[in-house]
């Protein structure tokens with residue numbers, strides 16, 4: 001298989017399979033979580049919990065002044081990720097093709113800036129994970145996998161865009177393939193939080209609220 | 216709409232390439248003077264802007280020989296003010312520049328009549344007379 | 345291309361040119377242009393001219409298989425003789441279906457003659473793909489399958505030049521679902537040097553330049569797809585004059601919008617320039633007049649393998665070629681069904697767990713009941 005065939009496969013069947021696995025997996029996950037319902041409330045219900053739920057969705061998305069370096073790095077990388085995915089013009093073309101909507105893209109130098117920043121931030125969080133003993137204990141193999149499959153698309157994308165590496169066609173194929181890997185890992189690892197973070201924060205917030213605990 | 220209407224402007228400022236080419240040419244000319252070594256510089260293979268080419272043409276000046284060949288399209292051969300440096304431009308049948316060369320030689324090969332052709336003509340003349 | 349000419353094997357190309365009214369200066373001009381186009385050292389032109397003129401005319405056999413004749417058209421098509429078409433004066437084209445006057449048995453006979461007379465020395469040019477399904481019955485000439493003819497003629501060739509994307513990579517005939525089992529020359533012939541000059545059709549001066557190079561200096565440097573690096577070393581995007589717009593994020597979104605009128609980058613309307621290697625952006629077409637992107641249409645990627653199967657010509661390179669959106673919808677429905685089913689199962693086991701639930705006593709927790 002040469003680089004052209006690889007690219008054609010990645011853009012065709014590869015993308016279709018990855019999409020199916022991702023969407024199928026995430027749908028099952030979300031519906032399963034929603035259908036679990038709540039345990040019977042043994043304590044006296046103090047409030048509906050809706051407000052507290054929503055409050056926690058927001059609150060847990062805001063920084064907490066603990067390890068500010070680590071938190072800043074995480075923020076940078078999450079924002080960078082969203083910017084790069086949704087505002088790099090070739091990516092917007094992909095979404096326009098799939099969803100039929102175009103929300104405008106940002107110039108390449110902005111995307112480039114966020115990419116470099118995100119790569120640096122991700123490396124910093126990895127190093128932190130290794131040197132901070134409590135983080136190291138908490139990190140499982142699956143977490144490293146999640147880090148890696150998120151990191152590779154950044155690197156391959158950056159290399160393809162800057163014409164680094166042996167050949168543009170090959171780099172583009174590798175970039176798309178690495179994204180497909182990320183798509184597949186999404187429902188199988190903690191990366192599922194990309195879609196479930198709001199549900200879980202709301203759940204925690206509202207059940208605490210119902211019990212009258214301050215979250 | 217024309218290509219010139221498209222607001223992409225190629226950089227048309229002298230970039231200093233003309234000076235670089237002049238250096239190379241002076242080197243070549245010295246070799247021609249010392250050992251009779253001929254050389255050709257292909258201007259199309261160099262990253263030269265329109266302005267660079269004009270600048271180079273100005274630097275080289277105009278000599279006393281000017282020849283035109285009409286084969287498929289024309290070719291123009293001009294000696295520059297520096298004797299032994301020739302400016303050769305080949306045009307296609309629609310005036311498009313096919314190649315643009317600077318030859319450092321006593322006379323560009325393309326001007327010399329080839330012996331094969333001389334023999335052929337000699338024969339032809341002999342049959343006519 | 346008359347039989348007499350074929351027999352004059354002792355006559356050099358130089359002598360032959362005079363006979364054909366091609367002046368030596370035209371010849372030299374041709375060589376200069378080719379040398380410049382191929383980025384050869386400029387002094388190579390004279391050497392090229394001398395080598396060519398002293399040699400006897402190279403015998404060439406041109407076989408056309410599953411093709412549309414566009415490649416032959418591209419190289420010969422012009423109302424006046426162009427410099428590119430001169431290459432036909434430099435070789436002895438001993439067999440070419442479309443161009444030869446002879447037909448039927450006489451034509452096939454000419455091929456066999458040339459094959460015998462120049463055994464091991466002729467250059468074989470092929471345009472068109474070769475169907476191999478069902479022993480290649482889907483395309484035959486004079487009752488011989490293309491597959492058989494290629495094998496026969498290639499066996500005695502010095503080198504093979506695959507002209508056009510069909511011969512080089514399978515092209516249109518090989519496009520999905522490929523009903524005739526079409527393949528490229530290089531899929532069949534493994535023991536001969538093969539030069540691929542893809543393009544649908546290839547640029548005339550590229551064909552001419554490569555042939556001239558083969559005749560004088562031998563086989564040029566090739567890339568991993570067997571393409572001469574001199575012409576296929578860079579992508580269209582690398583040399584595109586609209587590139588500054590790409591870098592600034594200014595794109596035409598339709599063929600008739602503001603961006604299109606302003607000459608912005610054509611990526612969003614499907615340009616495949618970034619992954620396509622060819623010389624269109626520099627050499628251009630129709631004697632240097634223009635090339636697709638300059639005329640307002642994206643590059644379709646015709647000089648790359650399997651370009652027909654790389655999705656729509658009008659969708660951006662960054663989109664999926666198999667409608668991922670539709671797959672996603674199906675997957676969503678299937679996921680929902682499975683999710684609901686497993687939700688019901690979970691509910692069942694949950695209520696069972698609830699039924700079996702016993703309150704924890706202090707004893708359970710290791711405390712003493714005093």
Ligand code: SF4
Pocket residue numbers: 580581582584585586587588590608609610611615616617618637642643
């Ligand atoms: S028009 Fe095509 S080749 Fe030119 S810059 Fe845009 S994407 Fe690249």
